Amino acid sequence: MDAFLSRTYYINGGYDNREGMTRLDEKMKHIEGVSKASRIFYLSVPQEALVDVACNIGDKAQAPQGWTRIIVEKPFGFNSYSSHQLTQSLLSKFEERQIYRIDHMLGRNLIENLTVLRFSNLVFEPLWNRTYIRNVQVIVSESVAQTAKYSDGYGIIRDIFHSHILQTIALLTMEPPISLDGEDIRNEKVKVLRSTRRLDPADAILGQYKSSSGDKNEAILNSVGPTYCAAALYIDNARWDGVPFLVRVGTGLIKHRVEIRVQFRHVPGNIYRDNIGINIDLGTNELILRDEPDEAILVKINNKVPGLGLQLDASELNLLYKDRHVLVFLNFVPTHSYEHLIHDVIDGDNHLFMRSDEVAAAWNILSPVLDEIDKHHTAPELYEFGGRGPVGAYYLWAKHGVPWADD
Numbered sequence: 001m002d003a004f005l006s007r008t009y010y011i012n013g014g015y016d017n018r019e020g021m022t023r024l025d026e027k028m029k030h031i032e033g034v035s036k037a038s039r040i041f042y043l044s045v046p047q048e049a050l051v052d053v054a055c056n057i058g059d060k061a062q063a064p065q066g067w068t069r070i071i072v073e074k075p076f077g078f079n080s081y082s083s084h085q086l087t088q089s090l091l092s093k094f095e096e097r098q099i100y101r102i103d104h105m106l107g108r109n110l111i112e113n114l115t116v117l118r119f120s121n122l123v124f125e126p127l128w129n130r131t132y133i134r135n136v137q138v139i140v141s142e143s144v145a146q147t148a149k150y151s152d153g154y155g156i157i158r159d160i161f162h163s164h165i166l167q168t169i170a171l172l173t174m175e176p177p178i179s180l181d182g183e184d185i186r187n188e189k190v191k192v193l194r195s196t197r198r199l200d201p202a203d204a205i206l207g208q209y210k211s212s213s214g215d216k217n218e219a220i221l222n223s224v225g226p227t228y229c230a231a232a233l234y235i236d237n238a239r240w241d242g243v244p245f246l247v248r249v250g251t252g253l254i255k256h257r258v259e260i261r262v263q264f265r266h267v268p269g270n271i272y273r274d275n276i277g278i279n280i281d282l283g284t285n286e287l288i289l290r291d292e293p294d295e296a297i298l299v300k301i302n303n304k305v306p307g308l309g310l311q312l313d314a315s316e317l318n319l320l321y322k323d324r325h326v327l328v329f330l331n332f333v334p335t336h337s338y339e340h341l342i343h344d345v346i347d348g349d350n351h352l353f354m355r356s357d358e359v360a361a362a363w364n365i366l367s368p369v370l371d372e373i374d375k376h377h378t379a380p381e382l383y384e385f386g387g388r389g390p391v392g393a394y395y396l397w398a399k400h401g402v403p404w405a406d407d
Ligand SMILES: O=C1O[C@H](COP(=O)(O)O)[C@@H](O)[C@H](O)[C@H]1O
Pocket: 104, 105, 142, 146, 149, 159, 160
């Protein structure tokens, strides 16, 4: 710690203070000496200050010899228009390849595993399309409150849906990239985001948790910022035509759970139909990629219950990370998602960071719902704090013919 601290410095300067940025640049030059040093600027600053700080860095503090990269925290704007403005400002000072838009949730193993599973195993990719997959569910359920964060009308759609959920869906559904190069992956992500249908407000259920007194939460009383959103998305391309992608993202819910569930279709003409029982859905295969609780990859498959007779049971083939990677690889050290992503920035690997065209495509998908909320002040459905969220979500699942995943 002492060695680390002896290499840290503090320079005081305001957000829009060009002179402060010049002093920072001078200090860095002094430390770097004649070496070809590179610079990473991590902009954990309020949204309102972002453009000023970024422009001052662009003008005053870029590395004279090495490369310069800037990390920008989400949110990436408030809507299509403000995001476009922000992008234009950043691009007036930096090249696209210098900009890293960070969403720490994308640094999780689950996210990297989406592409590892798909493209390094033979068993999944041939089934990865509308012929075999019946629906996909993406669930981010937090038990904590986000009252302060969502009291300004910002809400969960802008906070989590725009980057985390849509990036997850993009990695899950994109065509195979020609290489692991960040630009090749981003080219595929943007294609699938642009093929995603704009979200119809009728296919979005907005919720807000109640206060402990059971009323609308006082802290977010005048805000329509939802703390919950369930939505049905469709990707209008040859691979995914007609497959519903059901998203549930919320805070103040009963359980902490982050997972992706890929439900496969029924086995056509299944000769074991009578042994599965009345609910044929119980007999369909499912791939579950779980981040929390207990990181795991599970595949639900049918097998025979031991003993006389022929009764089938849907059990899970279970790759529990803590068993496999913590116990088997004794030197396994879990990395934090920020650690993973900052390491990627140092390496110049941008595949888990959104490019400007991806950001724009993602806002375009969400715009109809965000515009509706902003123009009509659509009231979210209230739900109990610590409950299961708005009942409207269950109807949404039924409307799209998707069996509700376990809670
Ligand atoms: O970016 C965000 O992530 C957190 C959840 O992150 P975790 O590492 O604690 O799982 C979320 O609570 C927050 O609203 C969001 O902005």
